[in-house]
Amino acid sequence: MIFFKGFFGKKDTIAPKPVPPATVSASVPVNDLIEIPAFIPTDPNEYELVSVIATAIAAGDYPKSQFVVKNIMKRNPEAHLVSLISASIAAGTMPESKFVVKKISQVK
Template sequence: MGWFKRLFGSKQEDSETALSNRSESVATNSASSEWEPIPAYIDADPADYELVSVIATAIAAGDQPDSEFVVKNIYQRNPEAKTVSLIAASLAAGAHEDSQFVVKSISKKRK
């Protein structure tokens, strides 16, 4: 009888489940508005554009000197995100020295 009920269950049960899922997502969105994501990469200093562009195009050109490249954006690692990810991975590793971790996102609480 249980599988009949699951297979041919009433639409009212489905709508109640959807309503509870919707209220959970609203609560999650309001909680996430307290946190501000920290980008992994930030814009590079404009003074470094020329040097970075020359090096990148030289490496990309390789043995084909007739090729042309256009560098549109230059980014650098965010020092704040780098420091936080190193500290978090080091703490998570703890006694397991052979472990590896990947930090997917970093957020800070808004003031």
């Protein structure tokens, strides 16, 4: 029964002391950052071509199906360039790694 007492018996626990949060002062205030979106709205002249291609791919083997394209966005070239440059620099030190850029911000 001593075996089960080790699992189910009460243990003396000492409550750990709370660690005070460290104060970090940023060199740039958070309010001065502008988030760069990953996707931007497409030119209305390109809607028809993109809609036809997207619905043709989505239809696949079901030609009688119907699709409604609600929103068409394209990749932001500025965000794409920044993510490529930053991932390339990071890959220079760690070539076997993979990198994902979650958010890009610009100082005002």
